[in-house]
Amino acid sequence: MDLQRTEIMVPLRMLLVLSLILSSSLCLNQNVPLTVVEKQSEIVLPAPHVTGDMSVEEALKKRRSVRDFQDTPLTLDQISQLLWAGQGITEGFKRSAPSAGATYPLTLYVVVGDPGVEGLGAGIYEYVPTSNVLRLIKEGDYRDRLAVACLTQLFIEDAPVSIVIVAKYEKTTARYGERGIRYVHMEAGHVGENIYLQAEGLALGTVAVGAFIDQDVQQVLSIPEELTPLYVMPVGYPR
Numbered sequence: 001m002d003l004q005r006t007e008i009m010v011p012l013r014m015l016l017v018l019s020l021i022l023s024s025s026l027c028l029n030q031n032v033p034l035t036v037v038e039k040q041s042e043i044v045l046p047a048p049h050v051t052g053d054m055s056v057e058e059a060l061k062k063r064r065s066v067r068d069f070q071d072t073p074l075t076l077d078q079i080s081q082l083l084w085a086g087q088g089i090t091e092g093f094k095r096s097a098p099s100a101g102a103t104y105p106l107t108l109y110v111v112v113g114d115p116g117v118e119g120l121g122a123g124i125y126e127y128v129p130t131s132n133v134l135r136l137i138k139e140g141d142y143r144d145r146l147a148v149a150c151l152t153q154l155f156i157e158d159a160p161v162s163i164v165i166v167a168k169y170e171k172t173t174a175r176y177g178e179r180g181i182r183y184v185h186m187e188a189g190h191v192g193e194n195i196y197l198q199a200e201g202l203a204l205g206t207v208a209v210g211a212f213i214d215q216d217v218q219q220v221l222s223i224p225e226e227l228t229p230l231y232v233m234p235v236g237y238p239r
C-alpha cells in the first residue's frame with residue numbers, strides 16, 4: 001500500500017516540478033517587454049577620450065569656479081567625458097579618482113535640464129561606471145528645485161546640467177569604521193577636482209557647491225536616506 005502511494009506521489013511531484021518550470025518560464029516571457037523598457041531607460045554613453053587639447057598644467061592654471069552659465073546644452077560626448085573624469089573606469093575595476101581600499105562609496109547623479117544635453121531628455125540620471133551608461137531615475141526638469149535645495153543659489157537653475165556627488169558611507173566605514181567617513185569626504189574632493197579640470201579641458205565651467213539642505217537634494221534626486229549628497233556641481237559654458 002505504502003509502495004503504491006509512493007509510486008503515485010513520484011509522478012505527481014514530477015508534474016508539480018514541471019508545471020513550476022513551465023510557469024516560471026512563462027513569467028520570464030511576460031517579463032520580456034519590461035526588460036525592453038529598462039533598456040530604453042538606459043542611455044549608453046559615448047566612449048571617453050583619453051587624450052585632449054589641454055595639458056593638466058594648463059587646466060590647473062586656468063581652473064576657476066564659474067557661476068554664470070550660458071543656456072547652450074552640452075553634447076552627450078561632453079557629459080560622458082565629465083562623468084568619466086569623475087568616476088569612470090580606467091583599468092580593470094579601478095576608477096579615475098582614488099578611493100580608500102578601492103571601496104568606491106561615491107555615485108554620480110546628473111540633473112539634466114530642458115534642454116540640458118543634446119539627444120537626452122530632461123531628467124534625473126544615475127551614472128553607472130561599469131557599463132558606461134546613464135540610468136534614468138525620473139523624467140522632468142528639476143533644476144529649479146535643485147537650486148532652491150541649494151539655498152536658492154540660482155545659477156544652478158541656469159546651468160544646463162548639474163552633477164551631484166552622492167556618498168554611501170557604509171561602503172567605506174564597513175572596512176575602516178568611523179575613519180571611513182573622513183575617507184569618503186576626501187574622495188569627494190578628488191572627484192570634484194577631476195570634474196573641475198575636465199570641465200576646463202572642454203572649455204566648460206563648474207563650481208563645487210557644498211551649501212544645501214541634504215534632505216531636499218535627496219528628494220530632488222529621489223534617493224534614499226542612506227545616500228548622502230556631498231557636492232552639487234552645475235556645469236555649462238561660462239557666459
Ligand SMILES: Cc1cc2nc3c(=O)[nH]c(=O)nc-3n(C[C@H](O)[C@H](O)[C@H](O)COP(=O)(O)O)c2cc1C
Nearest residue numbers: 063064065066067150153207208209210211212231
Ligand atoms: C567644500 C566647498 C564648498 C563650496 N561651496 C560652495 C557653494 O555652496 N557655493 C558656491 O558658489 N561656491 C562654493 N564653493 C566654491 C568656493 O567658493 C571657491 O572654490 C572659492 O571661492 C575659490 O575660488 P576658485 O574655485 O575659483 O579658486 C565651495 C568650495 C568648497 C571647496
